[in-house]
Amino acid sequence: MATVVFSGGVGGSRFLSGLCRVMDQKDITVISNIGDDTEFYGLYVCPDIDIVLYTLAGRINPKTGWGLEGDTFQVLDALKKLGHPCWFNLGDQDLATHLHRTMRLKEGWPLSKVTAELARLNGLELTVLPSTDQRVETRFDTPMGDMPFQEYMVKHRWQVDIEKIRFVGAETASPAPGVLEALESAERIILAPSNPYISIGAILAVPGIREALERAKCPVIAVSPIVGGKAIKGPAARLLEQFGQPVSPVGVARVYQGLVSHMVIDNADRELAGQLEAMGIVCGVTDTMMDSFPRKEALARFVLEQK
Amino acid sequence: MATVVFSGGVGGSRFLSGLCRVMDQKDITVISNIGDDTEFYGLYVCPDIDIVLYTLAGRINPKTGWGLEGDTFQVLDALKKLGHPCWFNLGDQDLATHLHRTMRLKEGWPLSKVTAELARLNGLELTVLPSTDQRVETRFDTPMGDMPFQEYMVKHRWQVDIEKIRFVGAETASPAPGVLEALESAERIILAPSNPYISIGAILAVPGIREALERAKCPVIAVSPIVGGKAIKGPAARLLEQFGQPVSPVGVARVYQGLVSHMVIDNADRELAGQLEAMGIVCGVTDTMMDSFPRKEALARFVLEQK
Numbered sequence: 275m276a277t278v279v280f281s282g283g284v285g286g287s288r289f290l291s292g293l294c295r296v297m298d299q300k301d302i303t304v305i306s307n308i309g310d311d312t313e314f315y316g317l318y319v320c321p322d323i324d325i326v327l328y329t330l331a332g333r334i335n336p337k338t339g340w341g342l343e344g345d346t347f348q349v350l351d352a353l354k355k356l357g358h359p360c361w362f363n364l365g366d367q368d369l370a371t372h373l374h375r376t377m378r379l380k381e382g383w384p385l386s387k388v389t390a391e392l393a394r395l396n397g398l399e400l401t402v403l404p405s406t407d408q409r410v411e412t413r414f415d416t417p418m419g420d421m422p423f424q425e426y427m428v429k430h431r432w433q434v435d436i437e438k439i440r441f442v443g444a445e446t447a448s449p450a451p452g453v454l455e456a457l458e459s460a461e462r463i464i465l466a467p468s469n470p471y472i473s474i475g476a477i478l479a480v481p482g483i484r485e486a487l488e489r490a491k492c493p494v495i496a497v498s499p500i501v502g503g504k505a506i507k508g509p510a511a512r513l514l515e516q517f518g519q520p521v522s523p524v525g526v527a528r529v530y531q532g533l534v535s536h537m538v539i540d541n542a543d544r545e546l547a548g549q550l551e552a553m554g555i556v557c558g559v560t561d562t563m564m565d566s567f568p569r570k571e572a573l574a575r576f577v578l579e580q581k
Numbered sequence: 582m583a584t585v586v587f588s589g590g591v592g593g594s595r596f597l598s599g600l601c602r603v604m605d606q607k608d609i610t611v612i613s614n615i616g617d618d619t620e621f622y623g624l625y626v627c628p629d630i631d632i633v634l635y636t637l638a639g640r641i642n643p644k645t646g647w648g649l650e651g652d653t654f655q656v657l658d659a660l661k662k663l664g665h666p667c668w669f670n671l672g673d674q675d676l677a678t679h680l681h682r683t684m685r686l687k688e689g690w691p692l693s694k695v696t697a698e699l700a701r702l703n704g705l706e707l708t709v710l711p712s713t714d715q716r717v718e719t720r721f722d723t724p725m726g727d728m729p730f731q732e733y734m735v736k737h738r739w740q741v742d743i744e745k746i747r748f749v750g751a752e753t754a755s756p757a758p759g760v761l762e763a764l765e766s767a768e769r770i771i772l773a774p775s776n777p778y779i780s781i782g783a784i785l786a787v788p789g790i791r792e793a794l795e796r797a798k799c800p801v802i803a804v805s806p807i808v809g810g811k812a813i814k815g816p817a818a819r820l821l822e823q824f825g826q827p828v829s830p831v832g833v834a835r836v837y838q839g840l841v842s843h844m845v846i847d848n849a850d851r852e853l854a855g856q857l858e859a860m861g862i863v864c865g866v867t868d869t870m871m872d873s874f875p876r877k878e879a880l881a882r883f884v885l886e887q888k
Contacts, residue, residue, distance in 0.1 A: 315680045316687055348653050352677030356702055366673050370659030373622045380623055395663055 275461040278303045282473025283322040284339040284507055285499055286466035287329035292570025302400040303456040309412030309476030310423045314362055317372035318379055323389055331396035342367045361429045386450040405477040408447040412476050413440045432509035436516055441479035449482050457486040467499040469510045470529040487533045495536040495580050498523040502542035524549050536580045582768040585610045589780025590629040591646040591814055592806055593773035594636035599877030609707040610763040616719030616783030617730045621669055624679035625686055630696055638703035649674045668736045693757040712784040715754040719783050720747045739816035743823055746778055748786035756789050764793040774806040776817045777836040794840045802843040802887050805830040809849035831856050843887045
């Protein structure tokens, strides 16, 4: 069954690693957030795409959820000595990916083609698509002024108030080849437990993608990234609060209003199922924690059962 | 005494490391060959400049004469797995230099300014100038067709016949800022024991540099890279033979005809001193092997005594 998954980085990739174990990889199309993409040392870095590729290839550093297991930091150490700011941890093997991608982009390849090549080189059979081949950059208005994504996320560890999220370049972007086709022929669309504002939000900011979700006739299933009033990882809870939403699956559902037909929430939030049903959303309740392969598989199976 | 040294890579840097121990670094200006410069993985690599910087900073790998001591090859190994040809050994710390240089060039810095910065970052006090800030590329006509420098030198280990050496871009290049000024105010000019055709030849190919040597009033002293009918390193002997010159200091002197007033040759070639004197060249005979610091220092002192 053709399944499309909207994904950010760590949460999305964990969900996908379960999904790949319970269905044929070839039937999965991932639409990846590229709003976090940035240049470091002249190299084009796609953090969310790489987290997905590395995770599914079994190469991810399981302690951090990003970067490669056993990677070294020789280049970064040397760059530090040359006076470069090094708050973004790029390992040596990871740098090879960025060198490769940057070379391809310079040769004129669109990002979608480079991403397909990297998926193949990582031995993967699913389709990984960037939301767009154009540059759409997530930036924040903060009390400290305009701030790019990685500075907010990694340098300041998201301990900064957000006044506004902007997706710079989105107005003139168009979905990458295959994105709309995948959405139109999908038998289900899953919004992975990623940040609804930033990760999924940046995908939805590309004109045509939100509209495709709105008119989708298949189930559109969001897995809540909020469990028991907290985000599993990252700033989702803080952002919901700042934008005046409850820090709960109900807040997430409000961000996704008009887009999702189904929601999968954690047992801890069982009492919210009624509120979600009242919003017209079919609600599935299960264990959504993904700290082991059996739990990841069970969650993926549960999501696939939503009809 | 203001001293200018024309230098290629390994031989030139070894000579310079002796020179730096017997005179004030601040009085030395190196004019470096950039004909070997090339791009690997989208990064701009200056092999001869880097060998000079790394050697004088005491960071060079003493076993190879290039690359950094104790460097690792994590990035290269990962690039290999991504399908890239990896016949040019770029270490991880070395890559940081190339990333840094490439960033600076993209920011619009001329190569001379980046080189000065890298010299400072390596703790050096001498002046290192590229022959030119423009791109001048050494290429070869061979029976296998047109061949770029590093392919000839590293991939084929110079076991290829050379029909013609070309310095592509030289016609429209001009000396880097400081080159002509250094030559005009020099109290001596030294052609280091580097390849006369390739390393020194590529410097002389930049319009204005050969002319500045021709009209120099100070001693212009070439240290022969040929000893006892052999090149210490690299293809100098093979090239002299192919271009119909004797494989000896006399062959080197013919390549430098009209440019040098002095030559320093090895004790092994003592009997050629007369021939050189007959060519109007003042000839100094000494031990020119540079396999230890005392020998390097002694050679440097001997060269400084040539009047």
